[in-house]
Amino acid sequence: QATATDRAVGFGLVAFSLILFVYYTLWIIVLPFIDSDHSIHRYFLPREYAVIIPMVAGLLLLLFIGVFIMVVMWKSRKPASKSD
Amino acid sequence: MTKLAQWLCVLALLGSAWAALALSPASLQLPEPFRRALLPLPVYLLVTVGCFSLATVGFRLATFNDCEEAAAELQEHIAMARADLRLRGLRFQPQ
Numbered sequence: 001q002a003t004a005t006d007r008a009v010g011f012g013l014v015a016f017s018l019i020l021f022v023y024y025t026l027w028i029i030v031l032p033f034i035d036s037d038h039s040i041h042r043y044f045l046p047r048e049y050a051v052i053i054p055m056v057a058g059l060l061l062l063l064f065i066g067v068f069i070m071v072v073m074w075k076s077r078k079p080a081s082k083s084d
Numbered sequence: 085m086t087k088l089a090q091w092l093c094v095l096a097l098l099g100s101a102w103a104a105l106a107l108s109p110a111s112l113q114l115p116e117p118f119r120r121a122l123l124p125l126p127v128y129l130l131v132t133v134g135c136f137s138l139a140t141v142g143f144r145l146a147t148f149n150d151c152e153e154a155a156a157e158l159q160e161h162i163a164m165a166r167a168d169l170r171l172r173g174l175r176f177q178p179q
Contacts, residue, residue, distance in 0.1 A: 001149055002146060002147065002149055002150060003150060005147055006146060006148070007146045008169040009142070009144050009145060009146075010142040010143060010144070010145035010146025010147070011136055011142065011143075012142065013139065013141065013142025013143075013145070014139045014140075014143050014146070017135040017138040017139040017142070018135075018139065020131075020135055021131075021132060024128065024132075024135075025130055025132075027139075028121060028124050028125075028128045029121050030122035032116075032117040032118075032121045033102050033117045033121075045123075047120070047125070050124055050127070051127050054107070054127050054130065057110065058130075066127040067101050068138070075174075077147070078168050080107070
């Protein structure tokens with residue numbers, strides 16, 4: 001059996017990605033087919049955000065990865081070699 | 085054909101189909117709701133792939149069982165190897 005924290009985090013990730021997928025699918029694919037005076041539109045932001053938010057999140061992810069690599073490379077540089 | 089080439093071919097196919105529908109002249113366009121659902125499709129597919137990857141990682145994390153016996157056995161092997169190497173003169177840093 002995996003550790004309790006492992007299982008909690010793992011299933012938490014599964015639940016999170018499921019919720020995200022369902023919400024995003026409703027937003028992008030289902031909502032255009034529903035009349036604009038139906039109350040469900042209250043739960044969704046204007047449609048432009050469906051593209052802007054993932055792009056910003058993607059850029060932030062790349063930024064984070066880049067900074068992380070920078071930090072790791074900085075920490076692992078060897079001391080400058082002495083010359084005679 | 086390599087896997088990469090296969091994936092690129094499929095992507096090129098889907099991408100050109102999407103571009104053909106999205107950039108079509110006003111007279112040939114799909115009805116309005118379909119068009120509104122079509123335009124963000126590349127971003128949607130990207131987010132879907134991301135969600136699927138996250139769910140797979142989470143699920144494998146949750147279902148990967150600990151192997152207590154193997155861990156104990158490994159620690160034993162390590163201790164034996166260290167003792168043996170110490171006999172042969174290798175100095176260890178404090179672990």
